[in-house]
Amino acid sequence: MEGGTVLRFPPYVKFRFDEKRQAWIVLAPERLLLPDEQAVEILKLVDGERSVDAVIDALAAQFDAPRAEIAGDVQAMLQDLIDKKVLQR
Amino acid sequence: MSAVEPEIDPPLALLAELTHRCPLGCPYCSNPLALERSSGELDAATWGRVMQEAGELGVLQVHFSGGEPLARRDLAEIVAQATTAGLYGNLITSGIGLDPVRMAALKQAGLEHVQLSIQDADAAAGDAVAHRASAQIEKRRAAGIVHEAGLPLTVNAVVHRQNLGRLEEIIALAVELGAERLEVAHVQYYGWALRNRAALLPSREQLDVATATVEAARARLAGRLVIDYVVPDYYAHRPKACMGGWGRRFLNVTPSGRVLPCHAAETLPGLRFPTVAEASLSEIWYRSPAFAHFRGTGWMPEPCQSCNRREMDWGGCRCQAFVLTGDAARTDPACALSPDHGLMANARETAGQEPPEFIYRGYAAAIPAET
Numbered sequence: 001m002e003g004g005t006v007l008r009f010p011p012y013v014k015f016r017f018d019e020k021r022q023a024w025i026v027l028a029p030e031r032l033l034l035p036d037e038q039a040v041e042i043l044k045l046v047d048g049e050r051s052v053d054a055v056i057d058a059l060a061a062q063f064d065a066p067r068a069e070i071a072g073d074v075q076a077m078l079q080d081l082i083d084k085k086v087l088q089r
Numbered sequence: 090m091s092a093v094e095p096e097i098d099p100p101l102a103l104l105a106e107l108t109h110r111c112p113l114g115c116p117y118c119s120n121p122l123a124l125e126r127s128s129g130e131l132d133a134a135t136w137g138r139v140m141q142e143a144g145e146l147g148v149l150q151v152h153f154s155g156g157e158p159l160a161r162r163d164l165a166e167i168v169a170q171a172t173t174a175g176l177y178g179n180l181i182t183s184g185i186g187l188d189p190v191r192m193a194a195l196k197q198a199g200l201e202h203v204q205l206s207i208q209d210a211d212a213a214a215g216d217a218v219a220h221r222a223s224a225q226i227e228k229r230r231a232a233g234i235v236h237e238a239g240l241p242l243t244v245n246a247v248v249h250r251q252n253l254g255r256l257e258e259i260i261a262l263a264v265e266l267g268a269e270r271l272e273v274a275h276v277q278y279y280g281w282a283l284r285n286r287a288a289l290l291p292s293r294e295q296l297d298v299a300t301a302t303v304e305a306a307r308a309r310l311a312g313r314l315v316i317d318y319v320v321p322d323y324y325a326h327r328p329k330a331c332m333g334g335w336g337r338r339f340l341n342v343t344p345s346g347r348v349l350p351c352h353a354a355e356t357l358p359g360l361r362f363p364t365v366a367e368a369s370l371s372e373i374w375y376r377s378p379a380f381a382h383f384r385g386t387g388w389m390p391e392p393c394q395s396c397n398r399r400e401m402d403w404g405g406c407r408c409q410a411f412v413l414t415g416d417a418a419r420t421d422p423a424c425a426l427s428p429d430h431g432l433m434a435n436a437r438e439t440a441g442q443e444p445p446e447f448i449y450r451g452y453a454a455a456i457p458a459e460t
Contacts, residue, residue: 010241012201014177014201018149020099020147021099025149027149027150027201029202029204029243030150030152030272032102032149083311083312083315085241085270
């Protein structure tokens with residue numbers, strides 16, 4: 001994936017906090033994802049404006065983590081969600 | 090029974106069977122053999138209350154189903170009430186009866202997604218299964234209307250021995266219709282499908298070819314078409330976690346308002362499922378004896394009770410256990426560890442024989458419910 005790629009949620013995918021479960025959820029056509037804490041932090045940065053590189057930069061700063069160490073995992077997760085049509089370019 | 094009460098999470102999804110009326114007659118319909126007449130259907134106001142109760146209970150998604158939900162002229166009103174309740178709405182439809190005006194009203198009401206069924210890639214074969222002369226043309230038109238409205242589309246293709254030879258073409262048709270997702274679902278053998286099992290159950294070879302076809306298409310179409318694949322129990326080694334476990338994730342409300350853990354549960358003897366007129370969804374989910382009956386692991390017989398997969402597959406499907414063994418509390422015969430697993434092999438033998446004629450789903454062939 002190109003570092004400059006900007007990702008967004010398609011209009012029919014809802015990423016929101018569920019008060020009942022006190023958890024972030026992703027609602028998509030006939031799919032319900034319950035992202036873990038790390039995935040939630042990544043998805044909160046997907047806003048249709050930040051590039052994938054900028055998302056990784058922000059996470060590295062936020063969690064004081066070496067950029068090179070997290071980049072692969074973040075890209076893999078985002079690619080998987082693109083393949084599932086939960087995210088789009 | 091175990092003395093430990095299972096912890097109960099709120100349900101994730103509601104299957105709202107708005108009507109059993111349907112313009113099609115598919116011989117593998119998931120509706121019960123005892124079809125509800127329109128006179129017994131809940132009105133829109135009651136469905137609105139059900140949607141509100143579902144939202145309060147913690148339900149996140151609602152699947153508007155049937156029969157054909159478009160057979161209800163007040164569908165958009167019901168969808169709007171679900172949207173107000175915070176539910177993510179999905180329309181499960183044959184496409185028959187969809188026009189641009191109704192589509193616009195449904196979108197305006199907050200509908201998020203449409204799942205459109207197709208019966209085959211070949212129009213004549215599809216129309217024959219649907220038992221309607223113009224079905225395939227109407228479905229193509231419906232896909233275009235969904236696309237024009239800008240809603241995401243899932244194509245659902247139920248596959249069986251009589252259309253598996255055209256699986257490649259079915260996948261190509263889903264792409265052509267502009268689907269985001271395709272569900273390739275082998276028939277599940279309950280109700281109407283069980284009646285037609287000998288006409289539908291594929292051979293092992295057909296299944297293996299289909300699985301390879303789906304895997305190749307997934308790789309080829311990655312990022313364009315998501316393909317979900319439901320495999321048939323009759324060739325399984327382990328059972329499916331039916332509904333994610335009894336009373337753990339899903340609620341089903343029938344056209345007349347009976348609340349079930351799955352759409353086939355009403356066929357099980359000895360369980361009394363309350364209606365939405367008798368109690369709230371919350372009371373039913375947390376307190377109904379019928380929902381508690383097969384919840385968790387306490388009810389399980391051997392070999393489930395000591396199995397390390399008991400909280401993965403939850404003993405499989407209660408309705409399948411009942412229709413095949415006569416006892417809903419037995420291990421699902423789909424499991425190779427079940428003493429009844431041989432029943433699956435007996436059924437598989439029909440896959441090599443000449444298929445009998447279909448018994449089409451409809452009121453004429455329906456079996457009245459015992460009252």
